[in-house]
Amino acid sequence: MITSRLRQLNRYREIVSLIAKYGYGYIIEEIGLRHLLTTKDKVILDFKEGNVKDYGSRLRSLIEELGPTFIKIGQLLSIRSDFLPAEMLLELEDLQDRVATVPISEIKETIIRELGYPVEEIFQEFNDDCVAAASIGQVHSAVLKTGEKVMVKVQRSGIHKVILTDLEILKDLSVLLEKRYKIAKDYHLSAVVNEISKSIKKELDYMQEARNTETVKTQFEGHNRIKVPTVYWDYTTSKILTIDAMPGVKITDRQITSMPIERKSKVADLLVEAFVRQIFVEGFFHADPHPGNLLYDCDREELALIDFGQIGRLTARMRFDATTLLIGLMKEDSSTIVKAIYRLAEVPPTLDESQFYDDIERIRKKYIHIPLGELNLGIAVQEVFSAAQHHNIIINSDLTMTAKTLITVEGIVKEIDPEINLLTLAKPYGEKLLIDRYNPANMGKRILENAETFSDSLTTIPGRMERLIDKLVEGEMKVDIRLLEMKELLRKFDRSANLVSFSLSLVALSIILLGMIIGKSFGEETFLTKIPIIEIGLAVAVVMFLRILYSIIRSGRF
Known part of the structure; x- marks a missing residue:
């Protein structure tokens, strides 16, 4: 636990220093992380303050130096023409190809560790020069012992821990940015970071990618011009993916x-x-x-x-x-x-x-x-x-x-x-x-599916109501109300209360009028009946009724 926290703190310092190095120090200042900078970094920060030229180039250089996690995020951003200016997108597109390669010795060690055999025993040929280098892994061309030409994607050694640490730091930074910048809050930055985190974590599992490949392959089975590679499962693990070499x-x-x-x-x-x-x-x-x-x-x-x-x-x-x-x-x-x-x-x-x-x-x-x-x-x-x-x-x-x-x-x-x-x-x-x-057949199918869903819902309602009542009786009922809905909820409560008050006032008036009718019907006069008590009560009730009605109308919640 302590080792993990120290690694995270050291990585925090590294990220903050690099952000300052590439001229984005004002962000560090505003979200309150200046204390993580060394004296040298603070001097650099003060020197570069106000320098905002070559934004896209500096952003790309910063991402490259921050490492694989940020390169992957940069790649995700490079296709967001709705989110960043064109000049920045052009710089970030270079991240698709400008990734340092892993030494072939590390690649071969991973293959032995994952597949249990050295490269020479698995492949007839294996190209030591990588075909493509990605932020999480790199691809090598090879030929299986059975003669099939394949592409072998091998995950970078230790990348799993690095990425998980970076993603935790990104979550913390997104929360700080939302507190400081309204635009970050409006765009739900922390939610965006969570989604990106989920996406990157899935990419760390090559078995998942293999299953995805097979699913899409079935979509185009029999299509003469759209092709998806075949997965070689005997040579695929969570860190190695082996597929057909596709021409083109x-x-x-x-x-x-x-x-x-x-x-x-x-x-x-x-x-x-x-x-x-x-x-x-x-x-x-x-x-x-x-x-x-x-x-x-x-x-x-x-x-x-x-x-x-x-x-x-x-x-x-x-x-x-x-x-x-x-x-x-x-x-x-x-x-x-x-x-x-x-x-x-x-x-x-x-x-x-x-x-x-x-x-x-x-x-x-x-x-x-x-x-x-x-x-x-x-x-x-x-x-x-x-x-x-x-x-x-x-x-x-x-x-x-x-x-x-x-x-x-x-x-x-x-x-x-x-x-x-x-x-x-x-x-x-x-x-x-x-x-x-x-199409009538498809419309009928949708109607049937909706009817089945509705039927299922109806059959589950009694059970759900019973569980709800049990929780209410046992005092286990919990209510989760979001702050955004609180104002609307209170407004509805006020409206309901005003309607109840109005109804009670009408009932009171009705009782008084009924009393007057009954009194008149007896027709006997006494000392008490000579006092116009009913008329006085009626007048008071009408005044109170009008006052309540005026207050409710004035509140605008009727």
């Missing part, structure tokens, strides 16, 4: 961008088909489609998808609603867009619905004069999600990942040929999705 070049390679327009259009169309099928039909998709993970074989005219460390998932319900959102965007229908968001997201009770609708309407009007063939679909979806986030509507992380994937694919399509548009290419697939949606 990076999809944005000059060989492709210099093709005639007809051939480029076929490449882009194949790419769009692959991702429309994964996202909107299968609901299980490649969530890191940067050009290095998409290979095109110019001779066979085949597209290969590789590296399934990051995966997005959409349930059938989410796919249905996501398609509704896209239909709303294409039809320029604000009501459809808003309804889709309500079904897709967690909407706070304090939402100003009219203001949110106005913001969606503003986005719609922004694109109203843009021809459908020129609309940037990914950016439009991201703008809708940003508007939702502005109103504290919580979008599911898989949906934001979907938007990110669409933006990335759209960017690759533009890089292949600026004249080609994603929405134009996707239109035939979208029309097919619409036909499938309103």
Whole structure:
């Protein structure tokens, strides 16, 4: 425990020193971590104060020096054209290729430790020069004893501990930034860091990546032009992944961008088909489609998808609603867009619905004069999600990942040929999705599924009510109320109390009137009956009633 805390403290100091070194010292000052700097670092911080030029270059250099965890985060940010300026994105894109390689001796030691045999006994050939170096591992080409050409991805030694330590520090820093910067709080930075942490932790397990690869492979079984590598399970562990060597070049390679327009259009169309099928039909998709993970074989005219460390998932319900959102965007229908968001997201009770609708309407009007063939679909979806986030509507992380994937694919399509548009290419697939949606058989299936779900809910209600009552009787009932909902809850309590007061006042008046009627009906006069007690009581009751009514109306909570 002490060793772990010391390692974390030392890493804290290293991160803070590097942040100051690259000119971001004002952040250190404002979140209160200056005390972690050495005297030398403080001098550097004071010297560089105010120097903000070459922001993107310094950010990339900082990330590279911070190490593998931050390189992975930088890679995730490099495809967020909605989040960072273009100049920064260009710098961060270099992180895809500029990663120091691991010595071959370490690679071979890991193979022996994981597979139980030296490289020479497992492979007929093994290339000591790596094909690609990533932040978590690196890839080597090889040939199995049985003759198959393969790619072997080997995890960097000790990377697991390094990444887990860095992720803990990042969580702490995100909380500090949210306390200091409103924009960090508005963008739920700590929640974003948690999502990134989950994603990176999954990438540390190559067995998970192997299972992802096989799942996507089944989606394109029988497809002549979209390929996914085969996993060799006998040579795969949590730290080693062995798959088919896929032929082809990076999809944005000059060989492709210099093709005639007809051939480029076929490449882009194949790419769009692959991702429309994964996202909107299968609901299980490649969530890191940067050009290095998409290979095109110019001779066979085949597209290969590789590296399934990051995966997005959409349930059938989410796919249905996501398609509704896209239909709303294409039809320029604000009501459809808003309804889709309500079904897709967690909407706070304090939402100003009219203001949110106005913001969606503003986005719609922004694109109203843009021809459908020129609309940037990914950016439009991201703008809708940003508007939702502005109103504290919580979008599911898989949906934001979907938007990110669409933006990335759209960017690759533009890089292949600026004249080609994603929405134009996707239109035939979208029309097919619409036909499938309103197919009577599919509609009947959805109705049946919803009926079954409703039926299941009805059958579980008595049991749940019984458990609820038992907890109330035993005093074990706990209520969890979020601060955001407290004001609305108190307002409803006030409204209920005012309604009760109003009702009781009406009852009191009714009793008095009834008493007057009964008194008159007896008709006998005595000393007491000569006193107009009922009239006096009625007058007092009316005055009190009017006073209560005035107070309730004035409070605005009736």
